[in-house]
Amino acid sequence: MINRIALLTSGGDAPGMNAAVRAVVRTASSCNIEVIGVRRGFAGLIEGDSRTLGPRDVANIIQRGGTILLSARSKDFLSREGRARAAENLHLWDVDGLVIIGGDGSFHGGQRLLDEFSIPVIGIPGTIDNDLFGSDFTIGYDTAVETALSAIDKLRDTAASHERIFVVEVMGRNAGFIALDVAVAGGAEEVLIPEAPVPIDSVIETVQESLRKGKTSSIIVVAEGVDGGALQVRQAIEQATGHEVRATILGHIQRGGTPTAADRILASRLGEAAVKALVEGRSGVMVGIVNGNVHHTALPLTWERRKEVNPHLYACAKTLSI
Numbered sequence: 001m002i003n004r005i006a007l008l009t010s011g012g013d014a015p016g017m018n019a020a021v022r023a024v025v026r027t028a029s030s031c032n033i034e035v036i037g038v039r040r041g042f043a044g045l046i047e048g049d050s051r052t053l054g055p056r057d058v059a060n061i062i063q064r065g066g067t068i069l070l071s072a073r074s075k076d077f078l079s080r081e082g083r084a085r086a087a088e089n090l091h092l093w094d095v096d097g098l099v100i101i102g103g104d105g106s107f108h109g110g111q112r113l114l115d116e117f118s119i120p121v122i123g124i125p126g127t128i129d130n131d132l133f134g135s136d137f138t139i140g141y142d143t144a145v146e147t148a149l150s151a152i153d154k155l156r157d158t159a160a161s162h163e164r165i166f167v168v169e170v171m172g173r174n175a176g177f178i179a180l181d182v183a184v185a186g187g188a189e190e191v192l193i194p195e196a197p198v199p200i201d202s203v204i205e206t207v208q209e210s211l212r213k214g215k216t217s218s219i220i221v222v223a224e225g226v227d228g229g230a231l232q233v234r235q236a237i238e239q240a241t242g243h244e245v246r247a248t249i250l251g252h253i254q255r256g257g258t259p260t261a262a263d264r265i266l267a268s269r270l271g272e273a274a275v276k277a278l279v280e281g282r283s284g285v286m287v288g289i290v291n292g293n294v295h296h297t298a299l300p301l302t303w304e305r306r307k308e309v310n311p312h313l314y315a316c317a318k319t320l321s322i
């Protein structure tokens with residue numbers, strides 16, 4: 001029987017986290033479960049920084065980026081002593097489970113709480129990187145793609161007007177999901193992702209070929225996980241071609257902003273699914289959506305198994321860039 005749960009957001013913020021917070025609180029309320037909202041992720045859990053959240057406390061947040069619960073990266077939580085203090089608070093609050101909205105680091109932390117202190121834990125995938133196995137998409141990813149794409153569209157105007165080559169670095173940690181999507185949607189001439197390393201000579205050859213074909217401007221999308229990033233790619237192309245090349249690192253603008261409809265719907269479904277999973281007696285799993293249906297994946301599998309980028313989409317990006 002679940003009477004009270006704790007809820008936190010952890011790691012990098014992602015648009016749609018608030019929609020997930022709202023969904024957890026309102027689903028819990030409909031099941032007569034009380035929700036303790038923990039501020040600043042595991043850091044707040046260690047300090048006992050929390051307050052009860054009811055349905056009215058999560059009004060008017062579905063459309064807001066960031067997280068009203070605040071997020072943090074906690075060094076203290078990496079030690080057993082830190083986690084013991086967190087577990088003590090959870091016992092003090094008399095909660096029957098913990099819902100964690102975050103990425104793989106946060107799920108590592110959750111698994112530790114389960115293994116070491118037998119605290120039932122459910123994960124909700126909240127990260128723009130889309131790098132968690134067990135859900136086709138993570139909360140925040142769709143919004144981040146839209147944000148990066150609109151920036152690339154703007155850079156394309158300048159690249160075309162000034163007949164320049166732009167190297168644009170997008171986020172994604174060690175994964176190329178954002179890069180590949182925006183490369184196809186933004187009509188990029190080349191895309192570099194960690195999953196498919198390309199020698200720099202081959203990138204230079206692509207640019208030279210573009211110039212020979214009469215292209216006066218080019219956009220090259222680089223995922224942040226690629227060795228050397230946009231700056232090294234820029235330097236290599238400039239040296240080899242003698243053309244002026246601009247590098248733009250989009251950075252944190254990709255993490256904020258109003259969540260897209262897709263992210264709000266995903267977050268709403270997963271928030272609901274997380275509470276239901278606890279009620280069903282599940283623990284140590286992440287809720288995700290696979291082929292349109294709710295799936296439960298053991299937390300360790302979410303980071304041990306690598307989610308692959310779509311090879312057909314990668315091939316498509318290459319075909320269409322001629």
Ligand code: ATP
Binds near residue numbers: 042074105106110129
């Ligand atoms: P994002 O993908 O957006 O960066 P994340 O959840 O992967 O999100 P991290 O900074 O990696 O973000 O992890 C969040 C927090 O989880 C860390 O600050 C730390 O407190 C905790 N954590 C990470 N790894 C571990 C681990 N191996 N054991 C215990 N706790 C961990």
